[in-house]
Amino acid sequence: MANVLDLRRRIRSVKNTRQITKAMKMVSAAKLRRAQERALQARPYAQMLTAVLESLVRRTELFNEETGSIMHPLLVEREEKNVLVIVVAGDKGFAGGFNSNIGKAAQKFIDERRAAGQTIDIEPVGKKAIGFYKRKYPAAVYEHKEELYDNELSKHIEDIRHRAENVEVVVEHPTLLVKGDFTEITKMSEAIIKRYEHAEIDSVYIVFNEFKSVIAQRVVVEKLLPIRKLGSHEITAAEEMTEEQKEAAAKAAAASGVHVIETEDKVAEAEAKKFGTADVDYIYDQPPEKLFRHLMPRYVTTQIFHAILESIAAEHAARMTATDAATKNAGELIDKLSLTMNRVRQAAITKEIIEIVSGAAAL
DSSP: OOOHHHHHHHHHHHHHHHHHHHHHHHHHHHHHHHHHHHHHHHHHHHHHHHHHHHHHHHHSOSBOTTTOOBSOGGGOOOOOSEEEEEEEOOSSSOSTTHHHHHHHHHHHHHHHHHHTTOEEEEEEESHHHHHHHHHHSOBOEEEEEEEEETTTTEEEEEEEEEOOSSEEEOOOBSSHHHHOOHHHHHHHHHHHHHHHHTTSOSEEEEEEEEEEETTEEEEEEEEEESOOSTTOOEEEEEEEOOHHHHHHHHHHHHHHTOOOSOOOOHHHHHHHHHHHHOOOOOOOSSOHHHHHHHHHHHHHHHHHHHHHHHHHHHHHHHHHHHHHHHHHHHHHHHHHHHHHHHHHHHHHHHHHHHHHHHHHHHO
């Protein structure tokens, strides 16, 4: 059995750990509030962009009357042979089951698609996702070719891919979650759209933690491309929070001063819907094909941007809940160790008193 000195050292160590977890909880709560505000501020733009596209669809034909082709290649549906999945995890640990839950959902999706005979490309977002898939799957190999023609006056540049496995990592995004910069997300989205338009991939899915509030979040697999219905999220799989997880998250949020109820901007949402469904004839300066060509990629970029913002908020919420639980467990352990130390000390004192009394009685 440990002596009093060992128990005091253990108590001191646990107290230091509790101070660290308490500070981490406060930092996560502050970051969560900022992430919630940023996600909320991004909603009106996404809602109005969707409304503009819905209004355009209601007033124009999706098919070109002369050629019979669809106005935009992002609306074209093909048989899913080559699938791209974007996995959005976190940058750091100590967030409970946040990263592992996303990894399990993504792995289940990959296994199902591979069993169906499809090839899968992975674009991990976040250091945790990159670290996981770098060990599990090989990176895609590209051969860079440059060819001169027209008497060496012109140059043709091409990157040829040599696929070796059914599942490969094509691009890694280690910095997107640091600031959630819209410019970087736009570059990522443009590259994905270019691959889809060139028929290199037949569909695009994104796996992330959908965040509405601290107690209203779930891990989802959402289909981004092809676009079937504007303004609606095509969720192919979802994993809800358990009641125990909701209760723990609510207690952590209440202790940190974070709002638990989902915040909604009903005014902006109502205005966007009103614009999209208003029975008004508009005169377009540009042909519908040009409008679709400009707005459709921006719509996809906005979907990815919003998913990353929600994932950032969900990571901070998960870390706040995990550190709150760790702080409470440390407090309970300190009480238990203090009780054990008092008992050991009392037993030692009692033993010494008995020895003194026995010695005095023997004289």
